[in-house]
Amino acid sequence: MLSPSVKKDIRSSYENLKSQLQNFIPRKAQNYLVAEIAKTLAGEYSPKRRILVAEAGTGIGKSMAYLMGSISFAVNNNKKVVVSTATVALQEQLIEKDLPLFRRVVPKEFSFVLAKGRQRYCCSQKLAGAADAEGAGQQVLFAEKPKKADIDLINDLYDAYNRGKWDGDRDSWPKTIPDAIWQSIVSDKHTCHSGLSAHRQCPFAKAREHLDKADVIVANHSLLMADLELGGGVILPEPEQALYMIDEAHHLPIVARDFSAASASLVGAASWLEKLNQSASKLANAGDIKRSNRFLDALQSGVQTLIPGLRGVRDMLQAYPLNNDGVYRFPDGELPELLFNEAKTLHTAAKKANQSQAKLHDLVAERLKDGEISTRIADPILAESAFFLQRLENLEKVWALMAQPNSDKGAPLARWIQRCPERESDLIVHVSPLEIGWRLDQLLWSRAAGVCLLSATLRALNSFSYFCRQVGLEENDGTQFLALPSPFNYQENARLVIPAMPCEPQDPKFTQILPEVLLEYLEGEKASLVLFSSYWQMNQIAESIRATAKKNGWHLHIQGESSRTRLLDAHRKCCEKGQPSILFGTGSFSEGLDLPGDQLTNLVITKIPFGVPTSPVEEAHAEYIERRGGNPFLQIAVPEASKKLIQSVGRLLRKEQDSGRVVLLDRRIITKRYGKSLLDSLPPFHRVIEYT
Template sequence: MSLVDMVAEVFAAGGVLERAEAHFQPREGQTQMACAVARTIEAGGALVVEAGTGVGKTFSYLVPALLSGERVLLSTATKALQDQLFARDLPWLVETLGMPVRMALLKGRSSYLCLYRMELARQDAQAQDRGVARVLAKVEDWSHHTQSGDLAELTGLDDRSPVIPLVTSTRENCLGSQCPQFRPCHVHRARREALAADIVVINHHLFFADVAVRESGMAELLPTVRVVVFDEAHQINETGVQFLGTQLSTGQVTDFSRDLLAAGLQHARGLADWVGLSRRVELSAQDLRLVARTVTGATKLRWADDAPEGFPAEHWHGALRGVALACAQAQEALDTVSEIAPDFVRLYERGSELLARLARFSGPSDPEVVRWVDVGTQLRLVESPLDIADAMRTRLLGAPAEASEGAGGDGWPDDSSAGPGRAWIFTSATLGDDERLSWFTERAGLQEAQILRVASPFDYPAQAALYVPRHLPSPADPAHSPALAQWVGQAAERLGGRTLVLTTTLKALRAVGDALQKRFVSSGALEVLVQGEWPKRRLMERFREGADHGQPGCVLVASATFWEGFDVPGDALQLVVIDKLPFPPPGDPLVEARTQRIEKAGGKAFKAYALPEAAVALKQGAGRLIRRESDRGILVVGDTRLVTMGYGKRLLAALPPMRRLESEEAFEEALQALLTRPSTTDPTCP
């Protein structure tokens, strides 16, 4: 029996899944996707699948992957989905299908406790702070019991905690096999388990970091695979360009100075002026940051000429030379003590890498990349490709499959030379707004891939409505955010919370969040949650609780990461408000470079780039509203351009087919219908 036939049987009425799960219902779209994945695994090649919310795409790729008997790499965009796949979905399917499969979860270094760094953390200056010392003690106690060393196990640890960088390693400071804690190292153990597993769950950041590492000749990280699945694939382009370019930050330089001082005083006190050397490196980083002292707030500055926009070239290059000189002086001292401890060897390598990057950024940039400076609490120098298309075609998809000492021509270990080529599966709920999914395929070099679009099984006209308030000011008017906040406050108060406001800028986030908090601070009728005030996980948990246990209902005002990956099924979320059409920011250097490339080629950047970007982002934001068949809700877009401008038709077409509310009265009726509808959490409600 072919793999396609086996997969079809599993999903069929009366099949394994329906017998194992009482709530499972065969869905044509889910089976269609699963069979397409099976065919690609059998034949090799690339498959791109856009599967609408509710299709059940996770099982659609997991079932054929497991039944194929191949070694499989599953990559996701978030650690949350990684954990869900590894802890819930895969174990259930493995048991249900009766497959003897070894599974492994592999995350980046920053997710694992580094035992050696934890020992050093006790002497760190930050550890003298009571709060830091208390959390560090908690980490040390947990370290005696954990098997995986995954910090996600440590409940209550804020992902923004200053303790995390103290007790985790980076590629720059890891000592590798020379580390005194190498044998019990959690990162090393996780890699060993991955190399021995049949199914390995990773994330996109780790995948592209490994691609970049292999290019520099470092040891292989990921195991031999023939099948690679990217879930949440819409993020791979933006993730990939981060790792396929070059970056240098003042934070990296400061970390180097701190580790230089710690290692010098611990292993070679008196053999060099470690305090003076460290201080010079740290001051040089501060001097580089001070070149941007006139820039306020986090800003991306163009860097098309000799120096970034607004920076005096003489001061800029002088500061770069200052960092290089301080690092070179540290290198000289490290060279004299390199045989004393492996810390010094690694520090010397880090210094060499810093000097190489400084030299790169001191010279002209390649015409095929874009360069900019990111100004925030630290200064970050970035050189990036415009997309990952070339890297995907030449390093991954188009690489020869001939084996050489167990490795493929692309640097990946390859066991596929005797059979079909590697199978690549890319899937997401949002990959574009045209039949060829060109928003995704062109940037990822996948124009030749097979394309499949599977519609959501939800009854959107019955479950959801779309409303555009016509009375709101123009999005360019400073009065827009205050007016939107006032309108949202009225609607959310009637609904008892259950409202998510998604903003396109941090400025709007603060304006809307502040206005809503002031509105409800005295009455306490609703609790207004604003992104950035609490850790993301805590915000999500509180919002999902809603008005349970005597708490007030919630309004969550968020931006950036909450536009996707935030799943709130049920009545806890019934109103999603998007403040403006999410066009890409015109001042972003990467956006500008992509726009210029299109126009130089004779295209129209708004139609070819800005509009598809907005359509995909709008679709992602709208996707927060309906997460299951019993959900009901209203999507509000506070931007009249959606219904007054010609391009609004394309944006509307990208949205799910919700019914349209054409007046404030119609909106009020729809809101009232939500209030009178029985709760989906009521056990008597079907």
């Protein structure tokens, strides 16, 4: 139950918020969301299943609602709040605006911090090694001899770090640090950790101290999954002590799936394994050869099995017919018996090599910690060892998944090979789960102190069922569900126009007729956004209407011709001057694009955003559903299109006073059987359906 102190703190913060904001508009939906979050976290609905799935439409004030509902409860119950987002823009909004505002209005003090993964920080010891004038560190840390410009940059970084002018965070350096440079100095879990005294003041270690002390941690979905895959509590708080506010939650299934996938090359892996074989003795000697000899033997034995084994698999797979994208996917994820047996052998060898390398690495680290070996000698050896350890861990994961038999229960793994873009003679092996819900349940739902999954688009076709299947939740397992519509007056402020088109998008003539139709719906408009289904079609249409646009004094801004930021800035400037401005974009412009007021009054969607299952994972998922007697179009494509279409039309009204129209040039929304469910899931616009 919610304690009186929590209720009092929430009420006080709400009253203080009203007095802090001049144009504050009380919203029943926001108040209701705050209450439902707090009650769910307190276990009022289910003490064992403190999970809420909430779709909150634009304008409700979602982020302030979950801060208000979770932080007061956390502070009063000795828990941490982890806010996870999908985009940098929302992280910045939370850190720079929402959390500072909420800290001013809440009765009890709390601290907050932005969490970043280890890979965003340099290792101070690696940096010192890379800046070594004698070049000893440079020989190990750089794959090739560094150029003068690279050395100058390293020296600038080293100097700034030592003078306290740079904190070791890649994002805080004023200019872009090239990947090749960054990879030579980046922090890694094998060499840069608090167990080694020289690393206790490394940038990541300092950042971890702030994380451990903070009451609220803002992270992204990738960091969240990285922490959970490591067991939880490694970077972020222990799941059992954390209340997770997962915003932009519709992105979570894809991020989670990608984190459980793995890939590795065959010839490329054999090449670096040869280098490992050559350097293993150096590592064993640094770890005391008497103690390390048996681990060295095991490592070299594993490597000597892997090198010919990987090349043999490459030779075996070269007979498989690759498609135009250089890909061959194994139907139903089933490997031929010979390849499956090879996968088991490679997994055993990779596991053996990985474990042995880890033991040798630990022996050197132990000797360094005990003062038996100097930092100057140990650091380059450990840095090189860490490089191989990370690769061995990935190699073991790939072949463990390749050697995993398909289960009768649940979806199989998707397995495919792909021609290596860097080396024509090489192949990359890929493995990915199709469904990730069971893993999320194992890592998060069954462990967390509380979870709220939030987004403006969680439902598909007015139902949470599709999202539940994606993330492994049940609609009757004690999880709470809440759908709160936007407070905007769609009927009065916006129209949805479906023109009488000569043909539908699947007709080859559709692209030919688009320029003429578009010009009709751009005429007389000051601020337009046109969303296309493909770059190809967008560029075709742009070329067709460019001359007419110039003649009419329209400013045309095409995605890809400049950075997103520059395009939007140019569009906004045109709008401020009252000059007609048109943005052309593809699917990525249908989400996270905020153009309030006069910056967007005319939104044209050329086509219902159906995804075509082109990636091997999507193809495998469709195949799996068909094999079970299902319909992948109705079970995947239509729900996904519903979510994307809702996101697309959501670009129009961003504030309560906004107005305009949406023009959908795809008649299938009224001619096809599935169209009605797509149409009914959209906001309640005033509809104008034209007929010939």
